[in-house]
Amino acid sequence: MNFNLEENVPLKNLTTFHLGGPARYFVVAENLEDLKSSVSWAKEKEVPVFVLGGGSNLVVSDIGFPGLVIQVKIAGLEILHEDEEQVLLKVGAGVRWDEVVDHAVACGWWGIENMSLIYGTLGGIIVQNAGAYGTEIASVVNHVEIYDREVGEAKEFFADDCHFGYRSSLFQNNERYLIIAAVLELKKNGTPNIKYPDVIKYFAEKNITVPSLSDIRTAIVSIRQNKLPDPEVLGSAGSFFKNLLLTPEEYQNLKEKITANFNAETVAQLEGIKNKFPVVGAIKIPTAWILDVCGLKGERVGAAVVYEKQPIILTNQDNAATADDIMNLVKKIRQTVFAKTGVKLEMEPELVGFGQKEIDGYFRL
Ligand SMILES: Cc1cc2nc3c(=O)[nH]c(=O)nc-3n(C[C@H](O)[C@H](O)[C@H](O)COP(=O)(O)OP(=O)(O)OC[C@H]3O[C@@H](n4cnc5c(N)ncnc54)[C@H](O)[C@@H]3O)c2cc1C
Incomplete structure (x- = not known):
């Protein structure tokens, strides 16, 4: 089989907690074909599979994972549709989330600016229905492209079928679906969503009454940098x-x-x-x-x-x-x-x- 399998790879270097034991087997998936071959290898060898994104929401046990860890590194940021009102942006599951926010804000697209500086990849963001400051990914998902391990084919799930809840989704604790990409619906003429006390205080101190999209990203990044530990340091x-x-x-x-x-x-x-x-x-x-x-x-x-x-x-x-x-x-x-x-x-x-x-x-x- 044509994929680069490694053994006993320390997971502490691939998670933001920097702890835990190794993956018995480890492979990087850069596209759907890699996902398919990794999954069928694990099936043939009868070992469990764990799908790794940015490793920012995990506690790995000290003995590690006894099966195959597939690290998803599927790239891609592609406009599927654009009109005066909105953009449909397709994002690969392995794209670093903050890169997506940075890109959207630079292009003047609203909807995810409050989710600036959340760690992890698009795949992990969807699985956890990540969110911050009154916005969660569920509010901008058009559909999610997945690989269904059970039937061995790729499918699309529209937002309503993803069962998004508070920090949860259909894909959580669900070994059946591997996320390949998601299509996000971003607005060209959005309005600020700044109801949280920290954000209100930030703009009051700066005397900004009508913040721009990039003001909001700057505010959220600054608030988060002051409040949260940088995983590179702690x-x-x-x-x-x-x-x-x-x-x-x-x-x-x-x-x-x-x-x-x-x-x-x-x-x-x-x-x-x-x-x-x-x-x-x-x-x-x-x-x-x-x-x-x-x-x-x-x-x-x-x-x-x-x-x-x-x-x-x-x-x-x-x-x-x-x-x-x-x-x-x-x-x-x-x-x-x-x-x-x-x-x-x-x-x-x-x-x-x-x-x-x-x-x-x-x-x-
Ligand atoms: C300093 C810090 C601040 C944070 N702040 C926030 C915050 O404000 N809000 C918030 O919601 N979260 C926050 N988080 C948590 C974390 O960033 C998010 O939960 C993020 O969505 C996890 O993404 P990940 O790619 O790192 O996923 P991982 O940690 O690698 O995995 C999480 C889950 O997603 C699954 N998964 C990952 N990729 C795929 C895929 N392609 N297909 C199928 N399953 C997949 C994994 O199997 C696992 O079940 C923070 C984390 C840190 C370290």
Whole structure:
């Protein structure tokens, strides 16, 4: 078979967390043919497959992945259609996401500027329905081109069939579909979506009342650079826990727990943040706030540390943490938060190469 198979390739060098063991087998796929041959090799050898994008949302176990890791590097940025109102832009699954945003903003196309400086590739962005500052990829997807492993052919899924939800999609934890490309619908005459407090504050300080598209990208990049660790300097997978999207009843339960276990000032803070982050159909409470009031900033297990500036991020200090350190820190955090607030935190990154028994142990409350 014509593809360049490698063995025992360290995955820590291919992930932003910079930890975990090797891929038993490893191959790079630059096009659909590479995907097909890799998948059929794995089928013939009866080994499991893991599809790797930019490695920015993963925790790889210390023993690594026992099967074939296919790193998707499918390139391409192509205009499929353009009129006065919009552009249909086809993006290869392996294209670095921030390159897509940079290109769109330079061309004057609206829709993804709030998602500036998110790490990873187009493929990973679609799978995780990544988003930031009130925008998620689902809002601009026209359709996704996939390779269906089960029937061995390429297909298209329109946005409605992708089952996008909060940081989730049909493609998540779903070995059947490999993303080849996606077609995005970007607007020529968009309007700024700047409802988040950090963004409002940035423009107020700069006295900008009607920001341009490139002002928005500059603002988001600047805010993120101040708040988030640069993976080249400090390993992380970005936000480690999902934010809380609560029903009114769930919010009431949280408020009761906060009232019982914290002081009146903390209860007032909770009431204050309740309406600060606009989400349709839910009350959004930032998990960073929960972690902060539970006193978890700077908490650590070995070299796995809760980031002081933004506690929703777990970091790998000096590249010395193991995946086991990270997951034991997760256990400590979840148990503390559950005891004090009744909230069961959910993880955002995906676990790779862990056994179910191990996972159950880390997630015991
Ligand atoms: C500092 C930092 C900040 C971040 N900020 C944000 C943020 O603001 N918002 C946000 O949503 N996320 C954020 N993230 C998380 C991450 O960047 C996103 O989840 C991103 O979408 C992951 O893309 P990736 O290519 O790195 O995917 P990977 O981590 O490589 O993989 C993630 C999942 O996608 C699957 N996958 C990847 N490519 C394909 C493909 N071609 N076909 C099928 N499956 C595929 C993998 O199998 C895996 O299940 C941040 C991460 C870091 C390190």
